[in-house]
Amino acid sequence: MITRACISINNSCNLNCAYCHFHTPGKAEFLADGYMDIYKILDNIKSHIDKYSIKVFKLGFVGNGEPLLDYEALKGYIEHISDYLSDGRIAAYTITNGTLITEEMLGFFKVHKVNVGFSIDGIPEIHNKWRCGTHNKVMNAIELYHSVNSCYPSMNCTVCKDTLDRVDDTIAFFEPFGSRITFSRMIGNGGVSLNEFHNFISKAQEKLNVRTGGYDCTMYGGMCGAGINNIFYANGNVYLCGNCVDLPVIANSAVLLDNIDPDLPLFDRKQCYREIQQL
Numbered sequence: 238m239i240t241r242a243c244i245s246i247n248n249s250c251n252l253n254c255a256y257c258h259f260h261t262p263g264k265a266e267f268l269a270d271g272y273m274d275i276y277k278i279l280d281n282i283k284s285h286i287d288k289y290s291i292k293v294f295k296l297g298f299v300g301n302g303e304p305l306l307d308y309e310a311l312k313g314y315i316e317h318i319s320d321y322l323s324d325g326r327i328a329a330y331t332i333t334n335g336t337l338i339t340e341e342m343l344g345f346f347k348v349h350k351v352n353v354g355f356s357i358d359g360i361p362e363i364h365n366k367w368r369c370g371t372h373n374k375v376m377n378a379i380e381l382y383h384s385v386n387s388c389y390p391s392m393n394c395t396v397c398k399d400t401l402d403r404v405d406d407t408i409a410f411f412e413p414f415g416s417r418i419t420f421s422r423m424i425g426n427g428g429v430s431l432n433e434f435h436n437f438i439s440k441a442q443e444k445l446n447v448r449t450g451g452y453d454c455t456m457y458g459g460m461c462g463a464g465i466n467n468i469f470y471a472n473g474n475v476y477l478c479g480n481c482v483d484l485p486v487i488a489n490s491a492v493l494l495d496n497i498d499p500d501l502p503l504f505d506r507k508q509c510y511r512e513i514q515q516l
C-alpha cells in the first residue's frame with residue numbers, strides 16, 4: 238500500500254549545479270511542464286489516508302526543481318492539508334537549496350509542522366565547486382533556520398569523489414549541527430561507486446546521525462524501494478521515483494492511489510531498478 242509520495246511542484250531551479258541530474262539533456266525532454274492538479278493529488282492522498290486509517294503518510298514537496306521558487310503555490314498546498322499536518326496524519330517535508338528562504342517562510346513551515354531540509358555538500362571547497370558557489374548563502378539560511386526553530390535543520394549532502402578525498406573534513410563539518418544528515422551518492426562524472434558510498438556512510442555513522450533506510454533508495458544508502466510503497470508525482474504523471482522520470486509512467490496524476498500498482502518484476506533490491514533497466 239502506498240504510504241509515501243513526493244510531489245514535484247515545478248521543474249525549474251534558480252541554480253545550475255554541475256551534477257544536477259534533473260536538468261541533463263537526457264532528462265530534460267521528460268520534464269516538460271505538463272499540467273498537474275496538485276490539489277486533486279492532495280485530495281486523493283487524504284481519501285487514501287482516511288480509507289486505510291494510515292497513521293502517518295510521508296509527503297515530500299520535492300522534485301525536479303527548487304520548491305521555494307513557487308512558494309505562494311506551495312503555501313496553498315500546505316494550507317490545503319493543514320488539518321492532516323497538525324494531527325500528524327501527514328508528515329510533510331521539503332528540501333531547498335537555501336538561496337531563497339526567508340524568516341516568513343520558515344515561520345510558516347514551523348506553524349504547519351513541515352520539515353525543511355537544506356542541500357549542503359559539506360565544506361565550502363567542495364560545496365562551492367558543485368553548487369554554484371552558494372556555501373555562504375546556504376550557511377546564512379541554516380543560521381536563519383536556527384534562529385526561528387532553536388535547532389539546526391536536517392541536511393542533504395551529495396557524496397562525490399571530492400568528498401572521499403576529504404572524508405574527515407566532511408564529517409567534522411556536519412558534527413556541530415547535531416541534526417540528521419542524508420547523504421546521497423553522486424552518479425555520473427565525479428560520482429562514486431556503491432561500495433565507496435557504503436564505506437563512507439559507515440564511517441559517517443560513527444559520528445553523525447545519518448539517514449539510511451530499508452526499502453528506500455540505493456542513492457541514500459538503503460535498498461531500492463521502487464514500486465513498494467512510494468510514488469513520485471511530476472508533469473501530470475506518476476513515476477516510480479524522482480530518478481525514474483525517463484522510464485514509462487505508471488499512472489496519470491489524477492488516478493486514485495488504490496489504482497496505482499506498478500507490479501514490478503522481482504529484482505535485486507540492492508541494485509537501483511532504473512539502472513538495471515538501462516543495462
Ligand code: SF4
Nearest residue numbers: 250252253254257334
Ligand atoms: S539546486 Fe537542486 S534542482 Fe537546482 S540545479 Fe542544484 S541540484 Fe539541481
Ligand code: SF4
Nearest residue numbers: 454455461478509511
Ligand atoms: S529506482 Fe533507483 S533511484 Fe529509484 S528508488 Fe530505486 S534505487 Fe532509488
